[in-house]
Amino acid sequence: MSTDWSRRRFLAWLGRTPPALALAASVPRRGLARGRPGVVTPLESTRADVLSLAPGLAYHVIVREGDAINARGEVFGTGNDYLQFFPLEGPQDGLLWVNHEYPVELFVNGRPRELPKTRADVTRERMMIGGSIIRVRRDPEDNRWAMVQDDRYNRRITAETPIPLIAPRPIAGSMTAIGTLANCAGGVTPWNTVLTAEENYDLFYGEVDYKSGDSNKRVTADKRPLRWHEHFPLHPEHYGWVVEVDPFSGSAKKLTALGRFAHEGATVRQAKDGRCVVYSGSDEKFGCLYKFIADAPGSLEHGTLYVASFDTRRWVPLVWAEQPVLRKTFYDQLDVLIRARDAGPLVGGSRLDRPEGIVIDPVTQAVLVSFTNNTVRRNFYGSIVRIDETGGDPLALTFEHSTFLAGGRTTGFACPDNLAFDPGGNLWFTTDVAGEDLHGEPYVAFGNNGLFVVRMRGPDAGLPVRVAAAPVEAELTGPLFARDGRTLFLCVQHPGEESASLERPTSRWPDGPGHLPKSAVVAVEGGLLDHLCVPAKG
Numbered sequence: 240m241s242t243d244w245s246r247r248r249f250l251a252w253l254g255r256t257p258p259a260l261a262l263a264a265s266v267p268r269r270g271l272a273r274g275r276p277g278v279v280t281p282l283e284s285t286r287a288d289v290l291s292l293a294p295g296l297a298y299h300v301i302v303r304e305g306d307a308i309n310a311r312g313e314v315f316g317t318g319n320d321y322l323q324f325f326p327l328e329g330p331q332d333g334l335l336w337v338n339h340e341y342p343v344e345l346f347v348n349g350r351p352r353e354l355p356k357t358r359a360d361v362t363r364e365r366m367m368i369g370g371s372i373i374r375v376r377r378d379p380e381d382n383r384w385a386m387v388q389d390d391r392y393n394r395r396i397t398a399e400t401p402i403p404l405i406a407p408r409p410i411a412g413s414m415t416a417i418g419t420l421a422n423c424a425g426g427v428t429p430w431n432t433v434l435t436a437e438e439n440y441d442l443f444y445g446e447v448d449y450k451s452g453d454s455n456k457r458v459t460a461d462k463r464p465l466r467w468h469e470h471f472p473l474h475p476e477h478y479g480w481v482v483e484v485d486p487f488s489g490s491a492k493k494l495t496a497l498g499r500f501a502h503e504g505a506t507v508r509q510a511k512d513g514r515c516v517v518y519s520g521s522d523e524k525f526g527c528l529y530k531f532i533a534d535a536p537g538s539l540e541h542g543t544l545y546v547a548s549f550d551t552r553r554w555v556p557l558v559w560a561e562q563p564v565l566r567k568t569f570y571d572q573l574d575v576l577i578r579a580r581d582a583g584p585l586v587g588g589s590r591l592d593r594p595e596g597i598v599i600d601p602v603t604q605a606v607l608v609s610f611t612n613n614t615v616r617r618n619f620y621g622s623i624v625r626i627d628e629t630g631g632d633p634l635a636l637t638f639e640h641s642t643f644l645a646g647g648r649t650t651g652f653a654c655p656d657n658l659a660f661d662p663g664g665n666l667w668f669t670t671d672v673a674g675e676d677l678h679g680e681p682y683v684a685f686g687n688n689g690l691f692v693v694r695m696r697g698p699d700a701g702l703p704v705r706v707a708a709a710p711v712e713a714e715l716t717g718p719l720f721a722r723d724g725r726t727l728f729l730c731v732q733h734p735g736e737e738s739a740s741l742e743r744p745t746s747r748w749p750d751g752p753g754h755l756p757k758s759a760v761v762a763v764e765g766g767l768l769d770h771l772c773v774p775a776k777g
């Protein structure tokens with residue numbers, strides 16, 4: 240795909256950059272003075288099996304799957320996605336929370352997914368999923384971010400960790416779920432806890448076949464389910480929640496008040512009265528967008544769940560006592576929450592094109608939502624939609640909406656997923672064309688999945704520019720900026736996930752020839768970030 244237009248615009252965008260300084264910025268940042276201008280050229284689409292970065296950026300791996308994190312034998316999980324940082328001794332030292340979404344079976348078990356799985360295979364997979372808490376800091380010797388080996392905070396939460404369900408009654412006979420899984424994106428609360436969102440939970444233990452009326456029957460929407468229930472028949476209703484984790488103690492709880500669906504993430508915003516709202520989309524074709532409003536400040540355990548009606552531009556409450564159609568279909572309020580993906584459309588929730596990343600514009604307070612695609616509706620490229628709550632108030636129950644950016648050949652991106660703002664106020668987004676679709680039409684021209692930056696103000700506002708591209712069949716996930724804007728923490732998720740054999744994997748990132756591919760967290764730094772991402776003065 241030609242990106243000449245974007246290069247021309249991007250050169251104009253960074254037109255203040257003198258050529259000599261631009262050249263200097265194409266070497267790694269070490270030794271470069273802070274504040275020098277950054278990159279001059281956006282990346283073309285690429286099929287290279289490397290983490291490609293625009294000139295002026297460099298990366299190093301902080302941690303990769305399988306790395307030991309403590310002396311208890313716990314290892315860093317696979318499929319890293321959402322990241323969040325909690326400072327400890329100053330801004331260059333803190334705890335990094337990392338989601339671990341799903342395993343690539345070939346690389347975890349050494350056997351193709353078509354073969355029957357043993358209980359030991361499933362146990363290995365369960366230990367690689369959930370989340371990691373690791374201490375990271377900038378090493379004063381070489382000025383690089385690194386994991387602090389065997390720090391007392393380093394720990395895992397896995398698909399085997401017992402986690403209480405915060406609910407008014409037992410769910411499937413229990414107030415405790417075994418483990419968390421499908422941990423896709425997430426959020427962070429003002430009281431320094433992380434929210435990890437359980438997305439495609441049916442991939443693991445299946446989903447209850449509610450249509451059949453047989454509560455023991457399981458179904459899955461996934462073409463390649465992991466079939467964990469064949470060895471561990473756990474109940475699907477224990478998954479599909481938002482899980483709140485205290486990264487300092489490792490304690491976790493499942494917040495049933497936020498509803499059960501294919502939670503892509505959980506974006507938190509605080510209202511003037513101190514209460515928090517949480518935005519979350521159900522990432523499925525025709526899935527809904529939800530908003531939770533907490534009853535009281537400092538907690539997400541109780542509150543009201545709403546679903547977005549784009550036709551009426553209203554948030555509709557999913558309240559059993561108030562909605563005759565919900566009373567007719569579900570036994571109680573918790574049943575509504577357990578089946579929020581069915582309840583949403585029943586009260587008029589709009590059936591959307593896979594809502595994924597959600598972020599709040601720090602200047603306008605607009606809510607930006609990625610709609611990644613919906614191939615059934617022939618929406619192949621997706622878009623980023625802007626929602627303006629009435630009066631800019633997160634507690635508002637009415638809103639306006641418009642398209643902020645449409646994917647496609649003109650804009651040069653397809654299938655937006657994670658969204659993040661840097662401290663300089665620019666929007667960044669990653670793209671996620673599924674590994675099985677990357678090599679065919681209509682996606683082949685877009686190359687490997689990427690990372691794009693969009694200026695929000697000025698003459699080039701709204702132009703997406705590719706600044707990173709993932710290795711083969713990987714997705715870039717979890718973009719998170721350090722508060723000073725100098726570091727972008729980023730995940731490379733599932734490189735080579737379509738590989739059919741260990742002998743000929745489709746990717747060998749990050750370690751190169753002779754090595755199997757691994758998911759990993761990297762630190763990206765360099766002149767571009769120094770130039771674009773520093774917080775505005777004052």
Ligand code: FEO
Nearest residue numbers: 423438503522595
């Ligand atoms: Fe796990 Fe919707 O991405």
Ligand code: CA
Nearest residue numbers: 423595656657
């Ligand atoms: Ca995602």
Ligand code: CA
Nearest residue numbers: 595611656671
């Ligand atoms: Ca996605």
Ligand code: CA
Nearest residue numbers: 656671673714
């Ligand atoms: Ca994905």
